[in-house]
Amino acid sequence: MKSKLFLLVRVLMKSGAGGTRLGIKIGKKRFSSQLLIFIILAACFTPMAVTFGQGFAYMYDALSPIGQEGVILGLGTGAASLAIFFFGLFYVLSTFYLTSDVESLLPLPLKPYEIIGAKFIITVIYEYFTESIFLLPLTVAYGIKSGAGPLFYIYSLIVFLLIPVVPLAIGSIIVVVIMTFTSIGRNKDRLILIGGLVAMFFAIGLNISIQRLAQRSLDPQKLIQMLQQGGNSLIRLTSSIFPGIYFAAMGLANSTNINGLINILLFAGTAVIGVLLFLYVGEHLYFRGVVGISESRAKRKKVTDEELNKAVTANSAIKSYVIMKEIRLLVRTPIYFMNCVLVNFLWPVFLALPFLMQSGGNDMEQIFNMIRSANDTVIFAVAFGISVFAASANAIAASSISREGKNLYITKFLPMSYISQIVAKALSGVFFSTISAIVIAIVAAILLKLNLAVTIFIVIAGIAGTLFISFAGVMVDLLNPKLDWDSEQKAVKQNFNVVINTLIGLVFGGLSAALVIFADLALVPAFLLITGVFGLLSYGMYYLLSTKGVKLLENIIN
Amino acid sequence: MIELTNVSKTFGGTVKAVNNLTMTVNNGEIFGFLGPNGAGKTTTIKLITGILNADSGDIRINGLDIRKNTIEAKRQFGYVPDDPNIFLRLKGVEYINFLADVYNVPASERKARIEDLANRFGMTDALGDQIQTYSHGMRQKIVLMGALIHDPSVWILDEPMTGLDPKSSFILKEMMREHADSGKTVFFSTHVLDVAERICDRVAVINKGNVLFCGKIDEMKDLFKKDASLESMFLELTEDEK
Numbered sequence: 135m136k137s138k139l140f141l142l143v144r145v146l147m148k149s150g151a152g153g154t155r156l157g158i159k160i161g162k163k164r165f166s167s168q169l170l171i172f173i174i175l176a177a178c179f180t181p182m183a184v185t186f187g188q189g190f191a192y193m194y195d196a197l198s199p200i201g202q203e204g205v206i207l208g209l210g211t212g213a214a215s216l217a218i219f220f221f222g223l224f225y226v227l228s229t230f231y232l233t234s235d236v237e238s239l240l241p242l243p244l245k246p247y248e249i250i251g252a253k254f255i256i257t258v259i260y261e262y263f264t265e266s267i268f269l270l271p272l273t274v275a276y277g278i279k280s281g282a283g284p285l286f287y288i289y290s291l292i293v294f295l296l297i298p299v300v301p302l303a304i305g306s307i308i309v310v311v312i313m314t315f316t317s318i319g320r321n322k323d324r325l326i327l328i329g330g331l332v333a334m335f336f337a338i339g340l341n342i343s344i345q346r347l348a349q350r351s352l353d354p355q356k357l358i359q360m361l362q363q364g365g366n367s368l369i370r371l372t373s374s375i376f377p378g379i380y381f382a383a384m385g386l387a388n389s390t391n392i393n394g395l396i397n398i399l400l401f402a403g404t405a406v407i408g409v410l411l412f413l414y415v416g417e418h419l420y421f422r423g424v425v426g427i428s429e430s431r432a433k434r435k436k437v438t439d440e441e442l443n444k445a446v447t448a449n450s451a452i453k454s455y456v457i458m459k460e461i462r463l464l465v466r467t468p469i470y471f472m473n474c475v476l477v478n479f480l481w482p483v484f485l486a487l488p489f490l491m492q493s494g495g496n497d498m499e500q501i502f503n504m505i506r507s508a509n510d511t512v513i514f515a516v517a518f519g520i521s522v523f524a525a526s527a528n529a530i531a532a533s534s535i536s537r538e539g540k541n542l543y544i545t546k547f548l549p550m551s552y553i554s555q556i557v558a559k560a561l562s563g564v565f566f567s568t569i570s571a572i573v574i575a576i577v578a579a580i581l582l583k584l585n586l587a588v589t590i591f592i593v594i595a596g597i598a599g600t601l602f603i604s605f606a607g608v609m610v611d612l613l614n615p616k617l618d619w620d621s622e623q624k625a626v627k628q629n630f631n632v633v634i635n636t637l638i639g640l641v642f643g644g645l646s647a648a649l650v651i652f653a654d655l656a657l658v659p660a661f662l663l664i665t666g667v668f669g670l671l672s673y674g675m676y677y678l679l680s681t682k683g684v685k686l687l688e689n690i691i692n
Numbered sequence: 693m694i695e696l697t698n699v700s701k702t703f704g705g706t707v708k709a710v711n712n713l714t715m716t717v718n719n720g721e722i723f724g725f726l727g728p729n730g731a732g733k734t735t736t737i738k739l740i741t742g743i744l745n746a747d748s749g750d751i752r753i754n755g756l757d758i759r760k761n762t763i764e765a766k767r768q769f770g771y772v773p774d775d776p777n778i779f780l781r782l783k784g785v786e787y788i789n790f791l792a793d794v795y796n797v798p799a800s801e802r803k804a805r806i807e808d809l810a811n812r813f814g815m816t817d818a819l820g821d822q823i824q825t826y827s828h829g830m831r832q833k834i835v836l837m838g839a840l841i842h843d844p845s846v847w848i849l850d851e852p853m854t855g856l857d858p859k860s861s862f863i864l865k866e867m868m869r870e871h872a873d874s875g876k877t878v879f880f881s882t883h884v885l886d887v888a889e890r891i892c893d894r895v896a897v898i899n900k901g902n903v904l905f906c907g908k909i910d911e912m913k914d915l916f917k918k919d920a921s922l923e924s925m926f927l928e929l930t931e932d933e934k
């Protein structure tokens with residue numbers, strides 16, 4: 135009997151089940167606005183890609199004299215695999231388990247591997263978009279610099295197509311196994327959350343241990359020996375980044391001889407093994423985890439008088455809107471919690487991680503001392519920049535309209551002005567971003583032994599920056615909200631508005647930090663300048679929201 | 693009281709969902725809004741509640757223009773949408789309390805009202821659970837309770853009986869009657885003609901955006917010059933349109 139796998143892929147692609155990655159859907163209806171988005175997208179990413187390309191070319195020039203230019207290939211493909219692996223985890227979790235199409239597929243006479251295989255293929259296809267920003271420049275830069283022949287480009291294409299397979303297969307296996315165990319209980323939301331967290335920590339742990347292992351097997355003498363060997367011997371090092379990457383890099387580096395072909399075949403082999411392993415695990419475990427995924431626990435117990443008294447405390451409309459509606463829904467919806475709330479706490483952890491992991495190493499100690507001796511203005515400016523970027527990356531404001539989805543009409547009949555509702559949405563972003571700014575300030579204060587004034591300055595300026603970014607985020611989301619989604623993942627992760635707002639955060643955070651540093655301002659003027667400027671920007675953005683934003687919200691129909 | 697004057701709404705330049713509609717729903721009456729699927733009932737209700745903007749025409753609720761006096765007009769009504777899947781991750785009681793905050797319901801009155809509504813609809817045991825654990829009918833009921841928490845004078849209900857069990861449906865009809873009898877307004881759309889026939893003081897039949905009939909059911913019978921059931925008259929009315 136013919137497998138329904140590919141039929142399913144076609145159907146799911148058509149219905150947009152995997153979600154158009156960045157909310158780009160080419161249809162007749164909104165073609166012009168989609169075209170505009172494409173142009174913006176290209177305008178945003180072209181400079182980025184060019185910069186990457188130049189970076190790779192520069193690295194090539196530096197490494198080729200010692201015959202180690204192939205390391206670039208290893209690092210590039212390795213970094214791409216790692217990124218796909220981490221970002222893929224949540225993506226896999228939501229497409230495999232949380233999209234509403236799961237409930238309509240389960241009653242059909244389909245084998246588990248057909249459902250999960252189809253979803254896997256779609257996930258792989260969507261990874262091509264993200265991947266290309268990074269790997270295209272790499273291929274072009276390396277190809278031109280090395281004067282590579284057509285075979286190099288053919289191998290590159292094969293590598294490009296296969297790269298997401300192994301990381302996603304490993305990620306999927308982790309997710310499927312964990313969901314099998316967590317679905318034994320009843321409280322869906324909490325279990326998904328726990329599943330997501332466990333998967334993430336497991337992934338981080340796995341990664342650290344692979345790298346540790348690789349580091350241990352490497353003594354300095356051997357390293358020097360390898361360096362002297364030339365002939366891209368260093369590629370072996372990068373193999374520790376991700377399974378299979380060694381073959382990809384070797385294959386590309388040796389495209390002119392038979393070694394290349396062998397390695398490319400080996401790389402394809404790892405991909406095939408990855409897929410088979412994944413399908414095997416999926417066939418046996420997927421249904422156990424996914425059946426009953428929409429169940430949730432109800433107590434059905436009479437609310438006591440006391441509980442009721444507590445529950446009915448009165449608040450002002452706007453406070454209630456921010457706390458009861460926006461923040462509660464953010465915290466209680468697993469996907470929002472992971473992508474919007476948790477990230478605020480992960481940033482500082484990520485920043486601190488290299489400091490913590492390398493404790494004892496003298497190299498690192500030296501770097502710290504260097505950072506510590508940097509003047510307060512620089513530290514303040516950098517911390518401010520990071521806070522602004524973190525505020526834009528948590529996606530709360532930039533998805534605040536999109537998250538309403540089919541419920542957007544509720545904003546229309548409530549007796550609350552549109553501007554108060556817009557402000558309430560922005561405030562929920564400000565709330566979590568402020569927490570993030572505080573945590574960043576505290577982490578910086580501890581690691582870099584900052585004094586109290588700098589710490590407080592970071593927080594206050596951070597709030598001003600956060601206010602602007604949150605207002606800007608809501609504005610961006612109002613311009614082109616993504617309301618038609620069947621899994622919350624699409625509202626926050628596959629939402630182009632979030633990308634735009636992150637770029638705004640990157641530009642405003644980075645630029646203002648750079649300006650302050652290069653202008654060589656003293657701490658207090660720098661603080662006053664940044665806080666003042668972002669205060670004004672916030673006000674300007676508020677004004678824009680209260681005029682244009684209100685009109686936009688009024689005219690959104692769904 | 694709800695007044696619509698020459699209201700029109702076109703979707704995407706082609707689908708004329710509501711066509712030059714004029715009608716008044718008076719105080720003290722239960723007004724039924726009937727029509728086949730896609731007739732324009734939900735669209736009309738969305739225009740009244742401010743979810744959609746009319747292309748032309750005026751809409752007033754208790755004399756307040758929904759476009760000019762928006763916030764005050766919105767305070768006048770309680771609205772039950774046709775899809776009760778709202779804020780699924782809030783607990784029932786949190787949802788109602790959120791609406792109470794938005795509608796400025798005094799703290800002193802809240803508890804008694806919540807208890808009363810929950811009792812009537814048999815929802816006391818479910819209030820502490822998240823709405824996503826509710827059945828369709830229970831979701832319908834929690835939305836209904838939310839709509840009534842501020843004791844609005846105008847009720848606007850889009851197919852409120854769908855999914856309700858016989859008892860809840862009976863209670864709702866009773867409440868509608870009480871509300872109308874106290875001089876206030878009930879406006880609801882329905883496909884259940886038996887219900888409409890029994891409880892409505894007046895009905896409007898709409899098809900393809902046009903009002904085919906508006907008045908008492910007895911008047912419709914006069915029009916058809918026979919003592920037919922509402923069902924057969926409805927079928928005849930909407931058939932002619934084609």
Ligand SMILES: Nc1ncnc2c1ncn2[C@@H]1O[C@H](COP(=O)(O)OP(=O)(O)OP(=O)(O)O)[C@@H](O)[C@H]1O
Binds near residue numbers: 708709728735
């Ligand atoms: N958002 C929209 N965009 C485009 N057309 C719409 C939209 N909403 C409704 N329509 C169209 O307007 C017309 C009236 O729809 P409406 O939902 O008001 O019908 P209804 O009387 O409530 O039907 P039902 O009994 O099925 O609920 C239909 O032709 C429908 O296709």
Ligand SMILES: [Mg+2]
Binds near residue numbers: 733735774
């Ligand atoms: Mg309808």
